[in-house]
Amino acid sequence: MNPIAMTVLVATALALFGYSASRRIRLLLTGAPANARLEHLFDRMAGAPDHRTATLPGLAILYGAAVSAVLAPALALAGLGDSDVSQYFLGAAGIVAAQAGGHLLFWALSLR
Missing domain, CATH: 1.20.5 (Single alpha-helices involved in coiled-coils or other helix-helix interfaces)
Structure with missing residues (x-):
């Protein structure tokens, strides 16, 4: 750099x-x-804008984003090889990273 x-x-x-x-x-x-x-940050993050407690869709979005954010780098590291299979891993990493971004964007737009 x-x-x-x-x-x-x-x-x-x-x-x-x-x-x-x-x-x-x-x-x-x-x-x-x-x-x-x-205070009560997790409940506010996982809750709908009108609710004070965590909701099931809010938890699904939050956990989906967390799993995708952890899985994307692991798939990218698996795709660093020279074989044909590694290209599939890199493609899957891109898809999972886009999914994590979509989850976070949906979560951010649902906040007020």
């Missing part, structure tokens, strides 16, 4: 960390809760 681009990425990451750390320190000093939006 280009050294200049890598330097920019590292500097940006450090700046974001510094900003986040300074906000957390200010919150600790004032005694305010860190982020109330993070």
Whole structure:
């Protein structure tokens, strides 16, 4: 990778960390809760927009995206060989990665 681009990425990451750390320190000093939006995060992620608890379709989307996100790199690694079968693994990895992206896109669009 280009050294200049890598330097920019590292500097940006450090700046974001510094900003986040300074906000957390200010919150600790004032005694305010860190982020109330993070309470019951899994239930809010797996729930429908009108429900406060997890729903079955929400759980299916979330677990489907998680399985697809884990399976896609494994299939891609299996496809690194020189045989004809490895090309099928690479194709399957692309399909599974697209499926994971579709799950996450559907989940994001269902949130308000």
